[in-house]
Amino acid sequence: MDGYQFEYQCAEILKRNGFSRVQVTQSSGDQGVDIIAHKHRKKYGIQCKYYSYPVGNKAVQEAYAGANFYDCDRAMVMTNLTFTRAATELAEKLGVELWDHCPTTRYYSLLFKLMSLMNIVFFLYGILLLFLMQNKNMFPIQLPGDFLIGALLVAASVFGFLGWRFVLCNLAAGGIYLYLSLHTVLLPAITNAAYSDIQLVVLVPTVIYVLHACWLVGHKRH
Template identity: 45%
Template sequence: MDGFQFEYRCAELLRNRGFHKVSVTQSIGDQGIDVIAYKNGKKYGIQCKYYSHTVGNKAVQEAYSGAGFYDCDHAMVMTNSTFSRAAKELAEKLDVQLMEGCPSNDISGAMYKILRLTNSSILILEAFIFCGSFLFQYPELSLPGYFLLTLTFLAAISSLPGWHKLFFSFFSGTLYLLIFLLLIIPGIFYGNLNYWLLFSILPVIFSFAHVFFLQRDLDRSDEERPVKRKEKRKISRLGRLYADALSTQLKVPVTFRNGQKTEEGYLFEYDCCCSDIQLIHRAELYLNKSLLNRYDLQMTDAGLSLIQHDRKNFYHR
């Protein structure tokens, strides 16, 4: 999958969440907005980011300005990854909605639609059975009957909120399998099997097929994990190296807190008690003169933040 395909995946996901008039903008000159959608009478401008690393605040800025260009009421950024702390803070300030962890596999396709329809139908049928049993005593349910209905309710309801989570999908499939065995085994044992009960295997098949496709997508992402671990070690090493350099320049202890890769480069956060703006500016000049990359050093409420811009991104601006 590439970024262009992910835009259409996000559009389908928005439709499943109640948005209408969802359209993907042209790929060239889209002003930072990839999808236009409407909900509750409001127009949304959405930017889609298909990344293997954290999304920074640049995406939030582009979505905010692009939404204004398209006369949208709200701006949104959707990604298969996560957002940096700076991006979340900026989004809260600019009232830009963030949606992270958007599934990149074909969950919105036929398999998920079949599974969603099956679970919704089961929940509606159970509601009629419960109402009929309590109000009209029909059908008359025994204790085992209530137990099976409770298991079925848990199986159906657990898959609806967790349709993109492997655990919930597997849990739902396991419950459906247990229900199928409880329905079939007594009939086989006593020789009076009702063959209509064999249809209860369908939710089992749909649920575990859904688990299979989820697992396949996770396996693909696992191939990138060794690269991510290597990246984390690199970030940690650079963060400590820059902490030593900043401590020397600022004449105060600087402790590396965390770091992450963003679309702008690398973002490092430090604990530091220095509040001298001029001293911080001189330290930033020292880094830019002494090292190969371009650096932005800023004072934050929690200490200091250092952005190491990728040389490729910087020189192509």
């Protein structure tokens, strides 16, 4: 990856964190701003630094000046590594946001796609389970779970699919999946009751959504 590719990677990260109208500026004559983005009715001027060493004062100064040039409300610097102490102090003084350790690979979007696929499967399974529970006489098909499990699967998959960018939605999805994990796997294991191996799959989104919520909280503090 080079600096130009990193700018587009940062644009994707911003989109995943609730920014809209994310636009990468021209590579030349950008006045210190690589990306223009909007969030909460504020316009952000963002500089991206793909470095092999900590980012210093100059990047903060350029972002601050560039944000003023583009009439932005906030300035931001994103980097794949960290910032020097001087850069951090200057950013606090000028009100420039700093995002460090931005991922340089596509794992983030890949994870979103995998979780979206899993949520679609859980949603369809939940809908099917609810349908069969409502029509037991017409369709005497036995599937693992009951009406409550079906309703919770639908709710968790909707929270997970639509709320990937939001902390509360991730916590809601993770909490529901955690309950399902306890109800369908862990408690039966403790009581020596039978449970299906396929029910172990519900442990995966439990961990991912809780960790992703923590990741979102950490990046919102930058």
